[in-house]
Amino acid sequence: MSIKLLRQAFNGRQALTPMWQHHALKDRYEVVIIGGGVHGLACAYYLAKNHGINDVAVLEKRYIGSGGSGRNTTIIRSNYLTPEGVLFYDESVKLYEDLSEELDFNVMFSQRGHLTLAHTDASLRTMRWRAEVNQLQGVNSSVIYPDEIKKLAPYMDVSDRPRYPVMGALYHPPGGIVRHDAVVWGYARGADRRGVHLHQETEVTGIEVEKNRVTAVQTSRGRIKTGTVLNATAGWCSLIAGMVGLKLPVETRPLQACVTEPLKPFLDTVVVSGTLHFYLSQSDRGELVMGASVDPFTSYSQDSTLSFVEGLAGHVLELFPSLAQVRLLRQWAGLCDMTPDYSPIMGFTPVTGFLVDVGWGTYGFKAGPVSGKRMAELIATQHTPDLIAPFSYDRFLAGRLVGEKGAASVGH
Numbered sequence: 043m044s045i046k047l048l049r050q051a052f053n054g055r056q057a058l059t060p061m062w063q064h065h066a067l068k069d070r071y072e073v074v075i076i077g078g079g080v081h082g083l084a085c086a087y088y089l090a091k092n093h094g095i096n097d098v099a100v101l102e103k104r105y106i107g108s109g110g111s112g113r114n115t116t117i118i119r120s121n122y123l124t125p126e127g128v129l130f131y132d133e134s135v136k137l138y139e140d141l142s143e144e145l146d147f148n149v150m151f152s153q154r155g156h157l158t159l160a161h162t163d164a165s166l167r168t169m170r171w172r173a174e175v176n177q178l179q180g181v182n183s184s185v186i187y188p189d190e191i192k193k194l195a196p197y198m199d200v201s202d203r204p205r206y207p208v209m210g211a212l213y214h215p216p217g218g219i220v221r222h223d224a225v226v227w228g229y230a231r232g233a234d235r236r237g238v239h240l241h242q243e244t245e246v247t248g249i250e251v252e253k254n255r256v257t258a259v260q261t262s263r264g265r266i267k268t269g270t271v272l273n274a275t276a277g278w279c280s281l282i283a284g285m286v287g288l289k290l291p292v293e294t295r296p297l298q299a300c301v302t303e304p305l306k307p308f309l310d311t312v313v314v315s316g317t318l319h320f321y322l323s324q325s326d327r328g329e330l331v332m333g334a335s336v337d338p339f340t341s342y343s344q345d346s347t348l349s350f351v352e353g354l355a356g357h358v359l360e361l362f363p364s365l366a367q368v369r370l371l372r373q374w375a376g377l378c379d380m381t382p383d384y385s386p387i388m389g390f391t392p393v394t395g396f397l398v399d400v401g402w403g404t405y406g407f408k409a410g411p412v413s414g415k416r417m418a419e420l421i422a423t424q425h426t427p428d429l430i431a432p433f434s435y436d437r438f439l440a441g442r443l444v445g446e447k448g449a450a451s452v453g454h
């Protein structure tokens with residue numbers, strides 16, 4: 043134990059150094075980022091670090107990481123279906139690989155491998171398709187069969203007993219899990235150290251536009267003049283876009299998740315089943331972190347339900363019958379902004395100075411680093427980086443959709 047830690051233990055809270063500072067709200071910032079989750083914080087961090095732009099405010103209506111960044115199930119992977127998606131998420135995996143060093147903060151990225159199970163001929167075909175696309179982009183994925191799956195997940199029933207027996211899986215060794223709070227706090231601390239102002243408990247109530255150009259943001263703590271606003275919210279992205287009169291092709295749905303009591307380590311891969319609608323991993327603390335597909339209705343409710351855990355438990359027990367006596371510790375819900383093609387919306391919009399990094403459905407956390415880095419580049423250079431060009435707002439007008447439904451976590 044370090045001397046510093048010992049001193050803190052004896053002195054109590056006074057000795058703790060805050061991770062970031064509190065600032066008075068200035069009446070003008072060069073860039074205002076709405077949303078204090080991984081996307082907004084990463085963008086602020088890279089703006090300051092890579093481009094020397096630190097006259098930046100990050101506005102968060104609650105506390106840092108209180109939205110999707112604190113509610114996701116932390117799965118990191120790049121085994122997508124389209125070349126555009128694979129290349130984009132692959133850059134994020136690479137950034138995650140170096141993130142602890144980059145932020146000088148242990149984000150506990152564990153590349154334990156990711157299995158997407160196939161229980162039908164049709165899903166096996168999609169796994170083969172994804173494996174081909176992944177390999178062509180240099181991403182490590184391949185289709186494996188029950189005998190190999192059993193070696194990776196010995197407690198999973200790969201026999202003919204389950205109602206939908208496992209026929210194969212897309213195996214993606216670089217995939218894994220990360221400690222989501224650490225990622226958010228690391229970016230927040232890194233941005234703060236470079237001069238960015240993080241404003242918690244600061245809700246955006248309006249955005250002023252003159253002659254189709256953003257001029258100011260109104261907040262619960264006062265008005266800020268600015269020419270650049272980034273909407274980096276999840277769950278509320280259409281409401282924020284509505285403040286400048288912009289309609290987004292987004293439907294907001296709750297996504298529920300839960301965690302069990304800690305168990306001895308027995309599962310060191312991430313397991314996803316689209317057919318059975320669940321994903322499962324074992325955290326460093328031994329808890330099983332599990333989730334399903336988005337709720338089948340639009341809502342801003344973050345309540346979680348008994349019917350969700352009943353349905354999920356039934357499906358998980360099909361493949362992991364030995365978990366029958368394991369107790370649930372807690373359950374929660376987050377909000378997912380679903381787009382028609384299951385890809386995000388990033389970049390410029392028809393309103394000058396109003397930028398978006400939204401539409402993150404159920405896949406936002408894994409994209410935090412790459413989105414932050416590339417949106418910072420876009421803001422600094424006023425040019426859209428090639429990597430995120432396919433996800434532009436105008437693709438919906440041009441009919442250039444990036445269909446990722448076949449690779450979204452579970453069948454939604």
Ligand code: PYC
Nearest residue numbers: 115117404405450451
């Ligand atoms: O896209 O990997 C994913 C995912 C897992 C849980 C929700 N989304």
